[in-house]
Amino acid sequence: MRLVIATCKVDYIGRLNAHLPLATRLLLIKADGSVSVHSDDRAYKPLNWMSPPCWLIEDPDVWTVQNKSGEKLIISLKEIVHDSHYELGPEPGLVKDGVESHLQQLLAEHVTTLGEGWTLVRREYPTPIGPVDLMCRDADGANVAVEIKRRGEIDGVEQLTRYLDLLNRDPLLAPVSGVFAAQQIKQQARTLAEDRGIRCVTLDYEQLRGIDPDEYRLF
Incomplete structure (x- = not known):
């Protein structure tokens, strides 16, 4: 340069x-x-x-x-x-903090953020149309599919809806409920999710990283 x-x-x-x-x-x-x-x-x-x-x-x-x-x-x-x-050398590219893979890993490690007594079944749980970010069990042992986004928009709700439709066809899994988790959730997406019985959770990335010493909580 x-x-x-x-x-x-x-x-x-x-x-x-x-x-x-x-x-x-x-x-x-x-x-x-x-x-x-x-x-x-x-x-x-x-x-x-x-x-x-x-x-x-x-x-x-x-x-x-x-x-x-x-x-x-x-x-x-x-x-x-x-x-x-000045010779700047090779550019490794931008590494974004808080991308979906990071959120998925952190939420898998702290799945009780979603509820007391929750356990993780598997990350990237396979379906015929792609993997669900997290498959969990709630305190009652019921299966819950969790879709994670940085920004929660209508497309993400539609994606989770398709996963739930397929998962609930499996008698060994059904009934499977859904959680749509994101750092920000648009109001249109929240309205659509709640209309379909999908629970919305806003994630605090800094808390998941452990920067905030307070107990994990839902917002």
Whole structure:
């Protein structure tokens, strides 16, 4: 990655022409060939940019960035204040905290969050149309299928409904009730779930991780 701080003006020539008057800005040139122009007051969003595939032609006072469509980003330089290169190395990608697999693991370890006397039968309980996140037994020994989402929406309720329909056809399992568990549950999804006899549970991820020392509880 190359970071250049320069006093410059910028002209974009393409489907819509645009002009940035003379000012001091950050020019960001990435290894993928992209070039973006940033100010100090717009968070991450650039003032203008050229996405790859494109190429940069550097002259002493003018940089021209052009793509295959003939669009151009012309950067006219008055003064370069800083110019540096950094090798960032491979990018491992974003690892999200609180994804569904984490929630599933944590809830399986603390299944009594769903009720006193509950036990875990199996994670990823198989059905012909896909696995149920958790199969549990409540304090009375009845089977409960638990579907876990980060954001509880109508699609998740429909998914659990299909699982319950199949599970309740098995005389060795029936009756199987359902729990729809998520960090956030939209009101439409909650209404649909409750209409179908599915219990909704809002999960507190921080509590499940053990950060909050209070006893686990339902919300």
